[in-house]
Amino acid sequence: MSGLKILRIGPAASVQDTGRPGLLGQGVSQGGAADPLALAEGAALLRQDPGLAALEMGGMGGEFEATGPLRIALTGAPMAATLEGEPLAWNASHRMEAGQRLSIGAARRGVYGYLHLGGGIASEPLLGSRAVHLMAGLGRAAAAGDLLPADSDRNNETGLVLAAENRFQGGELRIVESFQSGLFPEPVRTRFAATAFRRGGRANRMGVEMVSDGEGFAADGQLNILSEVILPGDVQMTGDGKPFVLLRECQTTGGYPRIGTVLPCDLPRVAQAQAGAALRFCWIGLEQALEIQAKFEKSLKGLPAACRPLVRDPAVLRDLLSYQLISGAVSAEADPFATGETA
Amino acid sequence: MNSQEALAYPLVRRAGLNGMLVSFDSSLSEASNRAALAFGSAVEALPLEGVVETMASLASVFVRFDPADLRHEALEAALETLLTARNWLQAPLPAGRRFWRVPTVYGTDLAPQLGEAADAAGLSEAQAIESLGAARVRVLTIGFAPGQPYLGSLGPEWNLPRQTELTPMVPRGALVQAISQFVLFSNPAPTGWRHVGQTGLTLFQPGAAQPFALRPGDEMQFEPVSKPDFLKHCEDEPLLGGAIVAEIAA
Numbered sequence: 001m002s003g004l005k006i007l008r009i010g011p012a013a014s015v016q017d018t019g020r021p022g023l024l025g026q027g028v029s030q031g032g033a034a035d036p037l038a039l040a041e042g043a044a045l046l047r048q049d050p051g052l053a054a055l056e057m058g059g060m061g062g063e064f065e066a067t068g069p070l071r072i073a074l075t076g077a078p079m080a081a082t083l084e085g086e087p088l089a090w091n092a093s094h095r096m097e098a099g100q101r102l103s104i105g106a107a108r109r110g111v112y113g114y115l116h117l118g119g120g121i122a123s124e125p126l127l128g129s130r131a132v133h134l135m136a137g138l139g140r141a142a143a144a145g146d147l148l149p150a151d152s153d154r155n156n157e158t159g160l161v162l163a164a165e166n167r168f169q170g171g172e173l174r175i176v177e178s179f180q181s182g183l184f185p186e187p188v189r190t191r192f193a194a195t196a197f198r199r200g201g202r203a204n205r206m207g208v209e210m211v212s213d214g215e216g217f218a219a220d221g222q223l224n225i226l227s228e229v230i231l232p233g234d235v236q237m238t239g240d241g242k243p244f245v246l247l248r249e250c251q252t253t254g255g256y257p258r259i260g261t262v263l264p265c266d267l268p269r270v271a272q273a274q275a276g277a278a279l280r281f282c283w284i285g286l287e288q289a290l291e292i293q294a295k296f297e298k299s300l301k302g303l304p305a306a307c308r309p310l311v312r313d314p315a316v317l318r319d320l321l322s323y324q325l326i327s328g329a330v331s332a333e334a335d336p337f338a339t340g341e342t343a
Numbered sequence: 344m345n346s347q348e349a350l351a352y353p354l355v356r357r358a359g360l361n362g363m364l365v366s367f368d369s370s371l372s373e374a375s376n377r378a379a380l381a382f383g384s385a386v387e388a389l390p391l392e393g394v395v396e397t398m399a400s401l402a403s404v405f406v407r408f409d410p411a412d413l414r415h416e417a418l419e420a421a422l423e424t425l426l427t428a429r430n431w432l433q434a435p436l437p438a439g440r441r442f443w444r445v446p447t448v449y450g451t452d453l454a455p456q457l458g459e460a461a462d463a464a465g466l467s468e469a470q471a472i473e474s475l476g477a478a479r480v481r482v483l484t485i486g487f488a489p490g491q492p493y494l495g496s497l498g499p500e501w502n503l504p505r506q507t508e509l510t511p512m513v514p515r516g517a518l519v520q521a522i523s524q525f526v527l528f529s530n531p532a533p534t535g536w537r538h539v540g541q542t543g544l545t546l547f548q549p550g551a552a553q554p555f556a557l558r559p560g561d562e563m564q565f566e567p568v569s570k571p572d573f574l575k576h577c578e579d580e581p582l583l584g585g586a587i588v589a590e591i592a593a
Contacts, residue, residue: 024398024405025383026555027489027529027547126549136489137530138549179356179364226371226522227486227493229398229405231359239507239535253400253486253493255505255522255535261359289360290410 002068003149004102004117006142012058012204013142014132015123016114018051023127024252030232031133031249034058034112034205034271037300038076041162042116044303045073045093047155052120053130055148057113058205061104062144064115066096070150071118071158077110077168077272092161092310110168110272111203119153135206135249160307167269170199170277173245175235175260176289180228183219183257192217192259193281197243199273205249208270209242210279216241219257227255233262235281245270263289265296353378353431355422361395361410363418366403367431371495371523374432375402376483380559381434382425391421399559400484401493437560438593442479446585447518447540447565448573449475456510456537460520463537464500474498475539476567480525482559488529490547490555494563495524505535516542516584518565525565540565543577543584562591 018039019032033039033056043050061079073093074081081088081104088094088102096102107113123130123139132139142148181189200209218241219225230236232248236256245262247270260283262270273279284292350369358364365382368375383399386406393413398405408418449472450457461471480494487493502523510533513519517528518540526536529546542565546556568576568585576585 022396023489024396024407025485027485027487027491127554135530135532136549137547138489176360177357178359179366226369226401226403228403229358229362229364229400229486231362233359238509239505251487251532252398253484263360286357286360286415293360294411 001122001149002066002070002098002153003147004064004070004115005067006144006146006148007063007065007101008144009062009142010057010060011141013062014056014134015053015121015139015142015148016056016131017053017129019131019248020127020129020133024229027252028127028133028136029230029248029250029252031136031205032129032131033114034247034249035076035114035167035268037165037167037268038112038114040300040303041075041091041164042073042114044307045075045091045160045162046071046116046118047157047304048118048120050300052116052151053123054114054116054121055142057104057115058111060106061113061115063104064102064148066098066100066102067147068098070096071153071156072096072102073116074104074113075116075162075164076112076114077107078164079107079113080105089161089310091164093158095158107274109274111274112271117148117150118155119151122149122151133249135251159310161310162303162307168272168274170273170279171269173266173269173279173281174263174284174289174292175281176263176284176286178231178234178258178261180219180225180257181260183221183225184217184259185220188217189259189283192243193283195280197279197281199275199277199279201275203275205247207236207244207246207250208273209244211242217243217259219259225255225257227253230254230258231261233264233267234258235260235262247271263293265293353426355419355426357415358405361408363406363408363415363422364403365406365422365426368402371401371483373496376481377434377436378402378431379404379484380437382431384437385425385428386422389421389425391418393418398486400486437558439558440560440562440591441558442589442591443557443561443563444587445542445544445563445565446568446573446576447476447542448570449540449567451570453541453570453573454518454538457539460503460537460539463503466500471539472567474500475520476565479562479564482557482561482563483524484559485555485557487526488532490557491529492527492546492557492561492563493524494527497523497525499523503537506537509533509535510538513538514541516544518542527563541573542586543573543581544586545582548582
């Protein structure tokens, strides 16, 4: 069985897939990749099932050695990557031969980068998933010396690239009202959407702190409400009225009130915001939210068809190969100087 | 709508983009929890395409669904109809309940917030231990973390608000208290509740055939023991910490 041996790894790396839906009643939240879009992109680049497990790397990557020939893809927060010292394009698929070394550096933008293996990572499933869920005590962070075994790979296509939606610099988060929104007086909800937030220093796979100048956002009866179900995307106010956006590895229930719920399709933007990134909330109605989310889910299905060959022109210097990453796919909103991720 | 008191229960509300919450009361009571447990089972038995999962909570039932298969209006109507099918506040408790007696150290360095909680309840530490140790509480719901119970109800003197600042970390087996309830922690975690007791009970074993020890409806009592006795229990029975389990006759 081919795989990757971990020679060196950052402190916040773990195997992730789409998580464990269906265990809410046992107190286990779904968990899974902090940026599910990156998971889907990697699957598209490797022409495989989006439910397969990949290695999620928070903030920084590591160094890996192939134990046999295998395919890899790199997605999520752009990180500097080299194979045997040669730069690799991000958001692209590549081939590794036995004994070759892959080196992945720190995130240049965003937080969570992903390393996918052809066939998926075949770690031992627990309660129906391979997703490490630290809060639940399911699995553990990846460590030097671990082997990431690749499951059997029926495909051999590599050299594909996908334009990545820029979700790595904060931005606008669309939010719908939920069952506790009414606990927050109307002026508080209005002020919430008018406030410029920055991602705070406290952030992990469970939730992300939002900080702002001025007073906090308190609900009526803040400290005495009944504990209720938590949904990923809920914006919870702690005792001092400070918002946390809860992610998919959050607890399943909680007693701090939630002002509303960020759309699932905007959660990668929350997870991938670096400390200090500017974020803002925008209230939208349920019908509009359902349309936006449905459109996002449809776009996920279109990812395999959106993969393009990495251009390999022998007349071009080798280290320019990686410049092809964003060819023909610059977003109208993107800062042209902030894209063009190269190794 | 500025407070929950103005609302008429039972109540069906939308939760996020793809959820529905049926609440039987704004506060916990024996009857509202009984209703939630029974209604949750009834929703699971409904032949509704598009329901993904349900969770009975303290006094409410959450239903997650796929809006592509089931429209919000259709699910709302189905839940309203089910609400009128019987008096849920008088529904029976689940079958197969058990009674757990759990040796517990109150206070000491193992549970450093007992004094603070006793003060807030207007009791001495000795009175607090007597009160908490004599309470026979029910697993109202499992939540927050895997296999982790909310337990109640304690007397009105224990209706204490959560802390405004989180306690950074309590260990596995920590017994914490707020709003007339206990929570018994299945894993180390931060909490807004006060750490009043420490047990040696393991509630969640990921690899085991039965990963989750407790079920909603089970009853528990946290019997005071000395720290040396507690440590001995933990050494003798690392998973149970001296806990004794018995079936409750139906």
